[in-house]
Amino acid sequence: MTRLADDFVFSQTSLQDYVDCARRFELRYLLKVQYPAVLAEPLLEFERHTAMGAAFHRLVQQHMIGIPAERLAQGIQDEPLRRWWEHYRAFDLTTLPSAHRYPEIKLFARLGKYRLVAQVDLLAVDVGRRLVIVDWKTSLTRPNAARLKKRLQTIIYRYVLVESGAFLNDGQAVAPEQVEMLYWFAEYPHEPVKFNYDRDAHREARVYLETLVQEIEAREVFELTRDLRYCRYCQYRSLCERGAVAGDFAEIEEATSVPEAVSSGFDFDQIAEVEF
Numbered sequence: 415m416t417r418l419a420d421d422f423v424f425s426q427t428s429l430q431d432y433v434d435c436a437r438r439f440e441l442r443y444l445l446k447v448q449y450p451a452v453l454a455e456p457l458l459e460f461e462r463h464t465a466m467g468a469a470f471h472r473l474v475q476q477h478m479i480g481i482p483a484e485r486l487a488q489g490i491q492d493e494p495l496r497r498w499w500e501h502y503r504a505f506d507l508t509t510l511p512s513a514h515r516y517p518e519i520k521l522f523a524r525l526g527k528y529r530l531v532a533q534v535d536l537l538a539v540d541v542g543r544r545l546v547i548v549d550w551k552t553s554l555t556r557p558n559a560a561r562l563k564k565r566l567q568t569i570i571y572r573y574v575l576v577e578s579g580a581f582l583n584d585g586q587a588v589a590p591e592q593v594e595m596l597y598w599f600a601e602y603p604h605e606p607v608k609f610n611y612d613r614d615a616h617r618e619a620r621v622y623l624e625t626l627v628q629e630i631e632a633r634e635v636f637e638l639t640r641d642l643r644y645c646r647y648c649q650y651r652s653l654c655e656r657g658a659v660a661g662d663f664a665e666i667e668e669a670t671s672v673p674e675a676v677s678s679g680f681d682f683d684q685i686a687e688v689e690f
Contacts, residue, residue, distance in 0.1 A: 418631065420527065426532070426565075426571070431443070432626060433626070435645075437639070438644075441653070442650075451650065451652060453648075454663035471518075473486050473495075473502075474502060475518050478517035486499075502550075504603065505603060510548065511538040511540035512538070513539060514539040515536060515538045519533075521537075530623070532570055532571045535550045542583065545594070547572065549567070554665075555665055556605060562607055562609075572611045572616070591610075591612055593610075596608045
């Protein structure tokens with residue numbers, strides 16, 4: 415049986431894959447099966463939208479490190495990207511902590527004998543007071559707050575920040591109550607979703623995440639999901655005999671997780687790594 419390597423790094427996407435479909439987790443992360451299936455249709459629209467999402471994240475990152483917005487705007491050609499950029503420029507950044515802002519940062523924490531990574535679009539910090547995780551979303555749909563709260567991204571990002579964020583907080587341990595997470599939607603700029611945090615939620619997150627890892631380690635068989643919605647956006651759907659036609663790309667972020675390089679537009683290896 416294929417087991418997790420001792421140096422395996424869990425992420426919100428890998429654990430969401432496991433929760434959505436244990437078989438997908440096995441194929442993608444344990445067996446490392448490369449399967450040439452389209453994630454979503456129409457393919458050209460999906461690829462174009464993905465490329466624009468990556469471009470938007472790069473624009474925001476460049477703006478956050480000090481490149482003037484006017485200069486960045488000169489290179490925008492696509493109408494949807496220009497609209498997203500205008501929506502971002504109208505976003506009131508003064509509502510975020512201003513002492514320190516870290517765009518495109520990776521944080522790591524321990525999860526049993528493994529590591530857990532959080533790839534954060536923006537971390538805004540007022541030392542000893544507030545630490546706000548911001549995630550820029552370019553999906554065409556806006557998930558409701560109840561769904562977002564259950565997603566592994568929401569659970570993991572806040573958890574990892576508390577576990578590993580002392581070095582960003584002047585050496586002080588980060589209290590869960592200091593942490594917030596904000597989802598901002600480029601297509602719905604006036605409808606962000608914010609989640610606070612507390613000690614009970616942190617304790618529950620620890621138990622939940624450790625339980626997931628223990629389940630993965632103990633599994634003999636990785637079953638297919640019973641929820642066929644997840645199969646519509648899975649590269650392995652025909653391999654598992656769950657259909658050959660991909661789902662509509664406009665609904666993909668609402669329906670399921672996709673690989674990090676696709677969902678964020680960034681390569682993990684191209685983003686500065688920060689250890690706990």
